[in-house]
Amino acid sequence: MPEPIRPSLYSCIFGQDLCDAAVEAILARTGEDPLKLSEAILLLPNNRAIQSMTEAFVRRLKPGLLLPRMAALGDLALQETLGPLFDPIDAAGHIPPVIEPMSRLLLLAQLVMKQRSASGSNITPTEALKLARYLVQVLDELEAAQVSFDRFDIIKPDGQDLASHWQNSYTQLLHLVPLYHAELARLGVIDAAARRNMLLENFARRLREDKPQQLIVAIGVSTDAPAIAAVLKQVALLPNSMVILPALDMDMADEEWDKIGPHEPASEEMRPKPAYETHPQYHLKSLLNAMDFSRDEVELLPDRGKISGQAIRHIFCLPDATAQWQALPVEQKKLPNMRLMICEDSAQEALSIAILIRKALEQPQRRIALITPDRELAMRTAAQLKRWNIAVDDSAGRPLIQSPPALFVMALADCYAHDFAPVPLLAALKHPLAHSGEGRTAWLKQVRALDMLLRGPNEGIGLAAIAEKISLEKAKRDGDRGILTPEQCSELQEWWPIVAADLKPLEQARDGNVPAILAAVQDVAGKLSDNAVWRENAGRQLAAFFEDLGRNNLSVIGKPVAEAIPSILTELMADQSVRLPYGGHPRIAIYGLLEARLQRADMLICAGLNEGSWPQLQNPDPWLAPRIRRDLGLAAPERNIGLSAHDLASALGAEEVVLSRAKRDRSGPTVASRFLLRIQSFLGPQLAREVEAAELAAMLDKPSEYSPNYRRPAPKPPAEQRHVSVSITQFDTLKSNPYSFYASKIMGLNALDAVDAEPSHAWRGTMIHRILELWHKDDHSEPAALIQRAEDMLSNTALNPALRAMWQPRISEALRWIAKETQRFKDEQGRTVLAAEAAAQISLAGVKLRGRADRIDKLSDGSLVIADYKTGTAPSGAKVAAGFALQLGLLGLMAERGGIEGVSGTASGFEYWSTSKNKSQFGQVTKPTSADGTKNTILTSEFVDFAERQALQLLDDYINGTAPFTAMLEPAYAYGDHNQLMRLQEWDGREAQMDGDT
Numbered sequence: 001m002p003e004p005i006r007p008s009l010y011s012c013i014f015g016q017d018l019c020d021a022a023v024e025a026i027l028a029r030t031g032e033d034p035l036k037l038s039e040a041i042l043l044l045p046n047n048r049a050i051q052s053m054t055e056a057f058v059r060r061l062k063p064g065l066l067l068p069r070m071a072a073l074g075d076l077a078l079q080e081t082l083g084p085l086f087d088p089i090d091a092a093g094h095i096p097p098v099i100e101p102m103s104r105l106l107l108l109a110q111l112v113m114k115q116r117s118a119s120g121s122n123i124t125p126t127e128a129l130k131l132a133r134y135l136v137q138v139l140d141e142l143e144a145a146q147v148s149f150d151r152f153d154i155i156k157p158d159g160q161d162l163a164s165h166w167q168n169s170y171t172q173l174l175h176l177v178p179l180y181h182a183e184l185a186r187l188g189v190i191d192a193a194a195r196r197n198m199l200l201e202n203f204a205r206r207l208r209e210d211k212p213q214q215l216i217v218a219i220g221v222s223t224d225a226p227a228i229a230a231v232l233k234q235v236a237l238l239p240n241s242m243v244i245l246p247a248l249d250m251d252m253a254d255e256e257w258d259k260i261g262p263h264e265p266a267s268e269e270m271r272p273k274p275a276y277e278t279h280p281q282y283h284l285k286s287l288l289n290a291m292d293f294s295r296d297e298v299e300l301l302p303d304r305g306k307i308s309g310q311a312i313r314h315i316f317c318l319p320d321a322t323a324q325w326q327a328l329p330v331e332q333k334k335l336p337n338m339r340l341m342i343c344e345d346s347a348q349e350a351l352s353i354a355i356l357i358r359k360a361l362e363q364p365q366r367r368i369a370l371i372t373p374d375r376e377l378a379m380r381t382a383a384q385l386k387r388w389n390i391a392v393d394d395s396a397g398r399p400l401i402q403s404p405p406a407l408f409v410m411a412l413a414d415c416y417a418h419d420f421a422p423v424p425l426l427a428a429l430k431h432p433l434a435h436s437g438e439g440r441t442a443w444l445k446q447v448r449a450l451d452m453l454l455r456g457p458n459e460g461i462g463l464a465a466i467a468e469k470i471s472l473e474k475a476k477r478d479g480d481r482g483i484l485t486p487e488q489c490s491e492l493q494e495w496w497p498i499v500a501a502d503l504k505p506l507e508q509a510r511d512g513n514v515p516a517i518l519a520a521v522q523d524v525a526g527k528l529s530d531n532a533v534w535r536e537n538a539g540r541q542l543a544a545f546f547e548d549l550g551r552n553n554l555s556v557i558g559k560p561v562a563e564a565i566p567s568i569l570t571e572l573m574a575d576q577s578v579r580l581p582y583g584g585h586p587r588i589a590i591y592g593l594l595e596a597r598l599q600r601a602d603m604l605i606c607a608g609l610n611e612g613s614w615p616q617l618q619n620p621d622p623w624l625a626p627r628i629r630r631d632l633g634l635a636a637p638e639r640n641i642g643l644s645a646h647d648l649a650s651a652l653g654a655e656e657v658v659l660s661r662a663k664r665d666r667s668g669p670t671v672a673s674r675f676l677l678r679i680q681s682f683l684g685p686q687l688a689r690e691v692e693a694a695e696l697a698a699m700l701d702k703p704s705e706y707s708p709n710y711r712r713p714a715p716k717p718p719a720e721q722r723h724v725s726v727s728i729t730q731f732d733t734l735k736s737n738p739y740s741f742y743a744s745k746i747m748g749l750n751a752l753d754a755v756d757a758e759p760s761h762a763w764r765g766t767m768i769h770r771i772l773e774l775w776h777k778d779d780h781s782e783p784a785a786l787i788q789r790a791e792d793m794l795s796n797t798a799l800n801p802a803l804r805a806m807w808q809p810r811i812s813e814a815l816r817w818i819a820k821e822t823q824r825f826k827d828e829q830g831r832t833v834l835a836a837e838a839a840a841q842i843s844l845a846g847v848k849l850r851g852r853a854d855r856i857d858k859l860s861d862g863s864l865v866i867a868d869y870k871t872g873t874a875p876s877g878a879k880v881a882a883g884f885a886l887q888l889g890l891l892g893l894m895a896e897r898g899g900i901e902g903v904s905g906t907a908s909g910f911e912y913w914s915t916s917k918n919k920s921q922f923g924q925v926t927k928p929t930s931a932d933g934t935k936n937t938i939l940t941s942e943f944v945d946f947a948e949r950q951a952l953q954l955l956d957d958y959i960n961g962t963a964p965f966t967a968m969l970e971p972a973y974a975y976g977d978h979n980q981l982m983r984l985q986e987w988d989g990r991e992a993q994m995d996g997d998t
Contacts, residue, residue, distance in 0.1 A: 015653010
C-alpha cells in the first residue's frame with residue numbers, strides 16, 4: 001500500500017516578512033545554482049506582490065541574478081505568462097475573448113432598464129448604471145465561487161422570512177442572468193472571471209497530469225475561490241513545489257479553531273450555525289478546506305522575526321475567549337514594538353505621520369511604510385511630506401474622478417447640466433487647466449471680474465443671460481452703484497463673447513443624446529485647456545476612458561435629463577483609477593490594504609484606525625439578501641472585516657509599529673476601530689503612546705506670537721484718510737458702529753455676496769427698485785403700466801426659473817399694491833410722482849453727501865413727500881428720535897437745497913412704503929414723524945433740521961475731526977459685516993476683566 005503524500009504547505013508567524021521568508025525557502029531548494037533559480041515559477045496573488053518578491057530577491061542576492069518566472073494567479077494574462085511552459089495552457093480548447101468592462105457595464109445597465117420598463121417602473125440612467133455596477137460584483141462573485149445558474153435557480157426565497165424588496169430583487173436577478181448569458185453567447189465573449197476560471201482549471205489539470213519538475217511556489221495567496229484552491233492543491237502535491245500561506249496561526253487551540261467555522265448543520269432541516277467570518281483566520285481555514293487539507297499538515301518556515309505572535313493571537317481571538325485575558329501573565333500582554341498615536345483631527349494626523357516618517361529617514365537604510373485604507377489621509381500625508389521636499393508614491397493610486405483633468409471635465413458637465421450656473425461656470429473657468437499657458441494671468445483677470453459680477457442670486461440662465469448681465473453693468477452711469485469699473489466692464493464685454501463661443505457646443509448639445517453631450521464636453525475641454533487636459537498621466541487615462549466610451553453605444557441607456565449627465569459620468573468613471581508614475585522616495589511607501597499584503601518595512605504606520613475606515617464600511621448588495629448569499633455559498637459581506645483584521649494582525653509583528661487615529665475627520669467625531677479597542681483593552685497600561693509627533697505637529701504651524709487679550713479696536717486714521725464721501729444710509733453705521741464705517745469706507749473692506757446665493761429680501765428689494773426706476777423713466781409713473789412691466793420682466797424665459805417661481809407672486813403683489821396706492825393718492829389728493837430712483841448729492845460741512853431717493857411725490861400745494869420703499873419692517877419713530885434712520889430727513893434736505901435734479905420745494909411729508917405682508921393687508925404706509933410730536937417722535941416740520949444737526953455732528957466728529965472709529969458704540973443699533981475683522985468675540989464682555997489684569 002503506497003504511503004500517503006504529505007502536501008508541501010508552509011506558513012510564517014505574525015510579523016515575519018513573508019517575501020524574505022519565501023526567498024530563503026526558495027534558495028534552500030535551488031542552492032547556489034542561478035540557472036535552477038531562473039527555472040522556478042512563483043505564483044503570487046497580484047502584480048504588486050511580484051514587485052515585492054523582486055525587491056526581496058534583490059535585497060538577498062548580489063546584482064545580476066536571473067529571477068524566477070513570476071505570475072499573478074488573478075491576472076488575465078496568465079496564459080501568456082505561463083502558456084509557453086505548458087504547451088500551451090489552453091490546449092484543451094479555445095477560450096473565448098473577454099468582454100470589455102465598459103461594454104459589460106452598459107450591457108447590464110441596458111438589461112436593467114428594459115426589465116424595469118417592462119415591469120412598469122421608471123428608472124433613470126444613473127440608477128441603472130449604479131445597479132449594473134453592483135450586478136457586476138454579484139456576477140463576479142458567483143463566477144469565482146463557481147455557482148452555476150442551475151444551483152442559483154433552485155433556491156426560492158420564502159416570503160415568510162425574507163422581506164418583499166429582497167424577493168423582488170432576487171426575482172429580477174433570476175430574470176436578468178439568463179438574458180445576460182444569452183447576450184454574451186450572441187457576442188461570442190465571456191466574463192473576465194469565467195476566463196480566469198478556465199485558465200486556472202486548465203493550469204490545475206496540467207499540473208496534475210504533467211507533474212512538472214520545476215520548482216513551483218505559491219506565495220501569499222489566501223482566497224478560497226475553487227479554481228485557485230485547485231491550483232494550490234496541485235502545487236502542494238508536487239514533489240518539488242510548495243505553498244506558503246500568509247500568517248496562518250499554528251498555535252491557536254483546536255477548540256477555538258473549530259469554533260471559527262464553517263459548521264455543518266445538525267440535521268437536514270436545520271440551518272448550519274453561522275461562522276465567524278470576521279475572524280482574521282477564517283479565510284485561511286476556508287482555503288485549507290477548499291484544498292482538502294488540514295491545519296496539521298502545514299509547517300512553519302524558519303522564524304527570523306523578533307516578535308512573538310502570542311499577544312497578537314490573543315488580541316484577535318474569538319469573543320468568548322476574551323474572558324481569558326485577565327488570567328494571562330503580564331509578560332504575555334506586551335507588544336514592545338508598538339505604540340499608539342491619537343490626534344485631534346485628520347489634518348493633525350497626516351502631519352504627525354509625516355513627522356514620524358521624516359524622523360525615521362534620519363536612520364540610513366531604514367524603510368518606512370504607511371498602511372491606510374483612507375485615501376484622503378494618504379494624500380494629505382504625501383502633501384505634508386512635501387514640506388521637506390520628500391516625494392512619495394501612493395501605490396493604491398487615486399480615483400480618476402479626483403484627478404485635475406477629470407475635475408475639469410466634471411465642471412464642464414455641471415455647466416451643461418445647470419445652464420451655465422455661476423458656480424460650475426466659475427469652477428471650470430478658474431480651473432488650473434483652463435488657459436494654463438502664457439495668457440493665464442490675463443485670463444484670470446477677466447474670470448475674477450466675472451466672479452464679482454455673478455455674486456448674489458443667479459437671475460438668468462444660459463450664455464446670453466451672462467452677456468446681458470455684463471451689458472447692464474456697463475450701462476450703469478453711477479459709479480457708486482456699479483460692481484465693476486467702466487474699464488473692467490469694457491474688457492469683460494470684449495472677452496466674454498470669445499469664451500462663450502468656446503462654450504457654445506455645450507449649449508448646442510442641449511437636446512442631444514449621451515454620445516453627443518459627451519462629445520461636446522470633450523470638445524470644450526480641449527478648447528479651453530489647449531488640449532492640456534489630455535496630457536500627463538491622469539490626462540492620458542482620461543483620454544483612454546473617453547476612447548473606451550466612444551467604442552460603446554452609449555445610446556442604450558436612453559436620453560437622460562440634462563441634470564443627470566454629471567451623475568452618469570460619475571458612475572461610468574467610478575471604477576477608473578490613476579496609477580501615479582514612479583519616482584518617489586525609495587525608502588518610503590504608502591499602501592492600501594490590498595497593496596500592503598506581502599509588504600514589509602522596518603517601520604510600519606497603520607493609520608486611519610476608525611470604524612468605517614479600518615475596517616471599511618461593508619458595501620451594500622442590492623441584489624442578494626444575506627440569507628440567499630449564505631444559501632448560495634457566497635462570502636458574507638462581513639468577510640472583509642476578517643481580511644482587514646488579518647492585515648492588521650500581520651502588521652503588528654513588524655520591528656516598529658505605530659497605530660494612528662484621529663478623533664475627528666471632515667464628517668465630524670469618529671469612533672475608534674473595533675480592532676484598536678481590542679488592542680487597548682488587551683494591553684491596557686502596557687500600550688506605549690506616541691505623543692512627540694503630535695506635539696511637534698501642533699507646534700509646527702503655531703504662530704510665534706499670539707495675544708489673546710485683544711481690546712476693542714478704535715483706529716484713528718489721519719485727516720487725509722478720513723476725508724471720504726458719505727452716503728446718507730451710512731450715518732447709522734457711523735453713529736452706532738464707527739469701526740464698520742472705517743473698515744468699509746476708509747479701508748475698502750466689504751463683504752462679498754456668495755456666488756449663486758439664495759434670493760433674499762434684499763434681492764427682492766433690488767428687483768422692485770429696478771422695476772420702479774424703469775416705470776418712472778419710461779412709463780411716466782402711470783399706475784396701469786407698473787403691473788404690466790412687472791409681468792414682462794418676471795416672465796422673461798432667461799430669468800432663473802427658481803427665482804421666477806419663488807418671487808414672482810410676491811413681487812407682483814407688492815407692485816400691484818404700489819400701483820393701487822399711487823392711483824388712490826392721485827385721485828384723492830392730486831398727488832403725483834415727481835421723481836423715482838433719483839440720484840441726490842450736496843456738500844455738507846465740506847463733505848460730499850450722496851444718496852438716492854426711492855420716490856418723491858409732489859402735492860397739490862407744491863410741497864414734497866419723501867418716500868422710501870421697504871421690503872421688511874420700517875424704522876420706528878422712536879429709532880428716528882434717537883438719531884438713527886435719518887435717510888428721509890437728509891433726502892428732504894437735499895431736495896430743498898437743489899441736490900436732486902428736477903426736484904425743488906419744501907419737504908412736508910415723510911413715508912415708508914413697506915411691501916411686506918401684515919395680518920390685515922399686503923403693504924402699508926407708515927410715517928417716522930408726526931405733526932404734533934407725540935409718541936416720542938420728531939415733528940414733521942423739524943425733521944429736516946434735526947437730520948441736518950445729527951449729520952453735522954457726526955461729520956465734525958469723524959470726517960472732519962479726530963474721534964476714534966470705535967467698534968460697537970451702540971450695539972442695539974449696530975449692524976455690519978466686520979465682526980470677525982474687529983475680533984468681536986475676543987474682547988466683547990471681557991474689557992473690564994482685561995482692565996483689572998493691567
